[in-house]
Amino acid sequence: MRTKDKLGQRGEALAAGYLEGAGMRIIDRNWRCPVGEIDLVAVDGSTLVVVEVKTRSSVDYGHPLEAITPGKLERLYLLASKWARAHDLRFSGFRVDAVAIIDDGVSEPVIDHLRAVS
Amino acid sequence: MPLGRTYAVSLVGLNGYIVEVEADIGQTLPAFVLLGLPDASLSEAKERIRAAARNAGLPLTRRKITVNLIPASLPKRGSAFDLAIVMSALAAAGDVRGCGSTIFIAELGLDGRLRPVQGVLPAVMSAVESGFTQIVVASDNAAEAALVPQAHVRGFGTLAEVALAFGADPAEVELPIMVDPAQHPAAARQMRDVLAVPKDMSDIAGQAEARLAVEVAAAGAHHLMMVGPPGAGKTMLAERIPGILPDLTDEQAMEVTAIHSLGNALSCSELQRRPPFESPHHTASAASIIGGGSGIPRPGAASRAHRGVLFLDEAPEYQRRILDALREPLENGELVLHRAAGTATYPARFQLVLAANPCPCGLASGKGTDCTCSPQQRRRYFDRMSGPLLDRVDLQLPVHRVSLSDFSSGTSAEDSATVAARVSAARAVQRERLGRWNLHTNAEVPGRLLQAELRLPRTVTVSLDKAMEQESLTKRGYDRVLKVAWSVADLDGRTSPGKGDVEAALAFRTQERAA
Numbered sequence: 001m002r003t004k005d006k007l008g009q010r011g012e013a014l015a016a017g018y019l020e021g022a023g024m025r026i027i028d029r030n031w032r033c034p035v036g037e038i039d040l041v042a043v044d045g046s047t048l049v050v051v052e053v054k055t056r057s058s059v060d061y062g063h064p065l066e067a068i069t070p071g072k073l074e075r076l077y078l079l080a081s082k083w084a085r086a087h088d089l090r091f092s093g094f095r096v097d098a099v100a101i102i103d104d105g106v107s108e109p110v111i112d113h114l115r116a117v118s
Numbered sequence: 119m120p121l122g123r124t125y126a127v128s129l130v131g132l133n134g135y136i137v138e139v140e141a142d143i144g145q146t147l148p149a150f151v152l153l154g155l156p157d158a159s160l161s162e163a164k165e166r167i168r169a170a171a172r173n174a175g176l177p178l179t180r181r182k183i184t185v186n187l188i189p190a191s192l193p194k195r196g197s198a199f200d201l202a203i204v205m206s207a208l209a210a211a212g213d214v215r216g217c218g219s220t221i222f223i224a225e226l227g228l229d230g231r232l233r234p235v236q237g238v239l240p241a242v243m244s245a246v247e248s249g250f251t252q253i254v255v256a257s258d259n260a261a262e263a264a265l266v267p268q269a270h271v272r273g274f275g276t277l278a279e280v281a282l283a284f285g286a287d288p289a290e291v292e293l294p295i296m297v298d299p300a301q302h303p304a305a306a307r308q309m310r311d312v313l314a315v316p317k318d319m320s321d322i323a324g325q326a327e328a329r330l331a332v333e334v335a336a337a338g339a340h341h342l343m344m345v346g347p348p349g350a351g352k353t354m355l356a357e358r359i360p361g362i363l364p365d366l367t368d369e370q371a372m373e374v375t376a377i378h379s380l381g382n383a384l385s386c387s388e389l390q391r392r393p394p395f396e397s398p399h400h401t402a403s404a405a406s407i408i409g410g411g412s413g414i415p416r417p418g419a420a421s422r423a424h425r426g427v428l429f430l431d432e433a434p435e436y437q438r439r440i441l442d443a444l445r446e447p448l449e450n451g452e453l454v455l456h457r458a459a460g461t462a463t464y465p466a467r468f469q470l471v472l473a474a475n476p477c478p479c480g481l482a483s484g485k486g487t488d489c490t491c492s493p494q495q496r497r498r499y500f501d502r503m504s505g506p507l508l509d510r511v512d513l514q515l516p517v518h519r520v521s522l523s524d525f526s527s528g529t530s531a532e533d534s535a536t537v538a539a540r541v542s543a544a545r546a547v548q549r550e551r552l553g554r555w556n557l558h559t560n561a562e563v564p565g566r567l568l569q570a571e572l573r574l575p576r577t578v579t580v581s582l583d584k585a586m587e588q589e590s591l592t593k594r595g596y597d598r599v600l601k602v603a604w605s606v607a608d609l610d611g612r613t614s615p616g617k618g619d620v621e622a623a624l625a626f627r628t629q630e631r632a633a
């Protein structure tokens with residue numbers, strides 16, 4: 001496995017733990033369909049939350065949040081409804097959250113959670 | 119509430135408008151939105167600001183920053199808003215505080231250095247008029263901003279220093295060791311030229327009549343036209359007029375320095391006390407002389423000559439519409455320039471000095487036997503200067519070539535300082551006499567005053583009356599001669615013009631009709 005994928009997986013695990021600590025329930029991970037992939041699917045109350053997790057080992061090439069483009073956000077919205085339809089579940093609403101993690105592997109990772117980013 | 123507020127100044131011409139800079143931080147993905155009609159160079163501020171803030175050790179928040187420039191309807195241009203925007207954003211993030219009543223005027227370099235901008239003096243003047251006395255500028259602009267009385271000016275070299283002054287955490291801020299960029303010797307030289315000592319009257323050999331005319335023109339602030347063959351010394355004379363004009367008053371110096379500040383990125387550190395001298399070439403465009411350009415119109419040579427001398431050499435060669443456009447400032451002392459992006463008003467109360475050859479080939483003086491121009495050519499040459507323009511020129515003076523005897527006589531001519539002292543005394547007399555009508559110079563005196571309070575006895579004006587009876591002089595010309603006569607008398611220290619003064623003044627007029 002490549003280093004960057006390992007970093008990504010570690011980040012997603014950290015994010016999942018963080019979100020559960022914040023009272024959300026993780027119900028799916030790395031769900032794929034032809035349109036794209038959802039890192040984490042969570043439920044916050046009766047809202048379906050699609051979470052994009054970006055992990056970087058440093059900010060040398062920009063902050064992870066800066067790597068989330070408007071096009072990506074749009075796709076995540078689409079994926080949220082696709083996920084709901086695929087699992088035949090109904091929610092009061094959809095939301096896209098972003099979690100940025102800076103983890104240099106030495107010091108404590110920095111987690112930055114943004115709700116409803118769009 | 120994550121809201122930051124600072125103030126900046128938007129200049130439209132010489133008028134500054136206070137711009138409120140609000141910054142809001144939204145809890146969403148990083149973005150920088152700049153609202154409030156920024157132009158292209160102001161929109162680029164977003165990129166400059168992010169880099170500058172990061173390099174100052176105060177990176178902008180990884181959230182959406184929305185900056186609004188109020189009033190949103192006023193078009194804003196240039197890079198002078200950089201510092202106000204970044205301070206507003208930092209205040210919204212809680213990195214700095216207490217900047218809510220301060221005006222920030224500076225451009226940011228990517229390294230976080232504060233760079234000087236144009237027009238700091240008029241901007242600070244407007245700020246103080248609007249009640250903002252706390253001003254922060256780049257250190258290179260500090261001396262210029264401090265020229266405004268009552269302004270509490272602080273100059274800083276870098277964004278980091280500004281942030282520290284407004285309560286940023288010293289542990290976070292990086293005070294970079296700045297290597298000064300190479301000084302621009304060319305720019306420094308230019309500035310020296312502007313402040314150079316004017317040329318001296320003692321350089322002029324002979325030309326007693328022309329010297330007198332120039333002195334009278336300077337004393338009464340009369341517009342002057344010199345007609346003579348090439349090489350007679352018209353340009354030399356004109357260049358020496360600023361040197362014999364009195365120093366500018368505080369108020370005038372402020373106006374003049376403010377105009378120069380607009381066109382000069384290089385900061386002026388002191389008020390310009392000497393009257394400016396502008397001599398645009400006759401091929402110059404209307405925009406360069408009158409003012410103009412795209413966006414908010416910029417001042418032209420006529421405004422840069424405010425309170426000084428605007429010299430048009432080879433006056434008939436200028437485009438006619440430029441010469442005619444000068445009639446408005448000659449009348450009102452200001453230029454109002456309308457463009458799509460806005461209207462700018464620049465002061466333009468200059469002393470107009472025109473020089474012209476007697477004909478296109480330039481040889482039709484004296485007997486004029488060498489002249490190769492047809493009468494039609496000669497007429498067309500002078501027709502380019504419209505009557506209404508020439509009408510405003512009080513003194514019309516033929517300048518002849520210097521004869522060998524003048525040149526070799528060896529007696530040194532009076533220097534500018536001596537002449538300037540007389541001019542200055544004459545101006546003082548005028549201010550005292552005309553003060554109660556709120557006038558300053560003889561040139562400004564309206565005709566009705568000359569007919570009423572300042573009326574001269576018949577015995578004095580007898581030669582003038584005769585000239586008018588013979589219909590060689592119009593009513594307006596009559597008034598003009600009287601104004602010049604007052605200036606002649608003021609120079610000689612007489613309380614009122616005598617018969618001789620009126621005749622001397624009439625002589626400057628008669629020659630014009632002969633030409």
